[in-house]
Amino acid sequence: MAAKDSVKKAEEKKSFSKYFRGVKSEFKKVVWPTKKQILNYTLIVIVACILFALLLTLFDKLVTFVLSFIYG
Structure with missing residues (x-):
């Protein structure tokens, strides 16, 4: 045992x-990315997040406007 x-x-x-x-x-x-690549990718992600947030806000305002117009 x-x-x-x-x-x-x-x-x-x-x-x-x-x-x-x-x-x-x-x-x-x-293959690790260079500092320049990391900076570029980070900026792309930040810009994409901001654009998506603005788009979502615009869509929310539009839906709110349409619903308030329909239901008074």
């Missing part, structure tokens, strides 16, 4: 170390 436990623990250690070696090798393959 003790031999099985020690073999099982050794296999777990191997699987953990194999997993982390795989993670490390995958991180080496990642």
Whole structure:
């Protein structure tokens, strides 16, 4: 019974170390964006959020106007 436990623990250690070696090798393959790209992407997201908020506000005002016109 003790031999099985020690073999099982050794296999777990191997699987953990194999997993982390795989993670490390995958991180080496990642192409990280430059600061300029991050800035551009951030500005695009901020502008898109502002435009969407304005569009949603405009749509809300339009629906409110139409409903107030219909129901007085």
